[in-house]
Amino acid sequence: MRAISSLNVPLGTVFTWVKRYGGQKYEKLVELWGRAKELVKGKVVTKVVDEMWTYLYKNTRAFYKWVFTCYVYTKLGVYLIYSVGDRDERTFREVKKYLPEEGRWVSDDYNLYFWLKDHTVVSPVNPNESFHSSLRDRLIRFKRATKAVNRSIRSMMYSIALVLWERRLILEFVA
Numbered sequence: 001m002r003a004i005s006s007l008n009v010p011l012g013t014v015f016t017w018v019k020r021y022g023g024q025k026y027e028k029l030v031e032l033w034g035r036a037k038e039l040v041k042g043k044v045v046t047k048v049v050d051e052m053w054t055y056l057y058k059n060t061r062a063f064y065k066w067v068f069t070c071y072v073y074t075k076l077g078v079y080l081i082y083s084v085g086d087r088d089e090r091t092f093r094e095v096k097k098y099l100p101e102e103g104r105w106v107s108d109d110y111n112l113y114f115w116l117k118d119h120t121v122v123s124p125v126n127p128n129e130s131f132h133s134s135l136r137d138r139l140i141r142f143k144r145a146t147k148a149v150n151r152s153i154r155s156m157m158y159s160i161a162l163v164l165w166e167r168r169l170i171l172e173f174v175a
Contacts, residue, residue, distance in 0.1 A: 015155065022158025025165050032171045033081055033098035036072075039174055043075040044103030049095070049113065050128035051087060052135070056153065065153065067135070067160065069128045070095050072103075080131065080169045084156045088112075131169075138163055 048071040056065040066087040072079050081098050085091030092112055107113040109121045139159050164170055 018155060018158050018162070022162045023154075026158050026161035029161050029164065029170065032174050036079065036171045036174045037098050037100055040072070040074045040076060041100045042102065044072060044100050045075065046073040046104050046106055047071070047099060048073070048106045048126050048128060049092075050108060050126055050132070051110065052128075052132040053087070054156070056156070065156065066091060067132070067156070068092050068095050069131055070099065071127050071131075072099065077172065078169075079171045080164060082157075082160055082164075084153050084160070134167070135160065135163060138166075 049068065051066045051068045053064050053066050056063045064087070065084060067082055067084050068091055069080060069082045072081060081095050083091050083094035085094070089112060101117070103118070105113065105116040105119040106122055106126065107116075107119065108123075108126070113119060113121075
């Protein structure tokens, strides 16, 4: 968005593009996640899950929102699934519903993950942290201390979808 804003494109136009194009990319991702669940059965090696926080700004109040990300390592390739919401089981279930049961879970020591079958706790450094850092670099609205804020969960989800397509973290073996 920073690159687009340097071209003197009105911010409202940029948000319209994100809604339209990001919405299309997000819907395509959800479709691919659904197809991949069946395709990767028996081929999942590891699922690395983590979460990052960001702000959602509504009615002059800021709320913490969480982006749960899960790298799925399969014999066919690697892809990423994510969900945005509160830091609770419901948001994590949005990620989990697109994943087959088999495969080792790897995460930090957040208590939500302890009930997962075949779970391993690792140090805070994992591939998800690199992706979270990349999101904060590419999307100023995800930085921790900024005047730019997210105004809807949908715009957050669409923006992340655009980054996934840009970084080719989509399911190319399904698409």
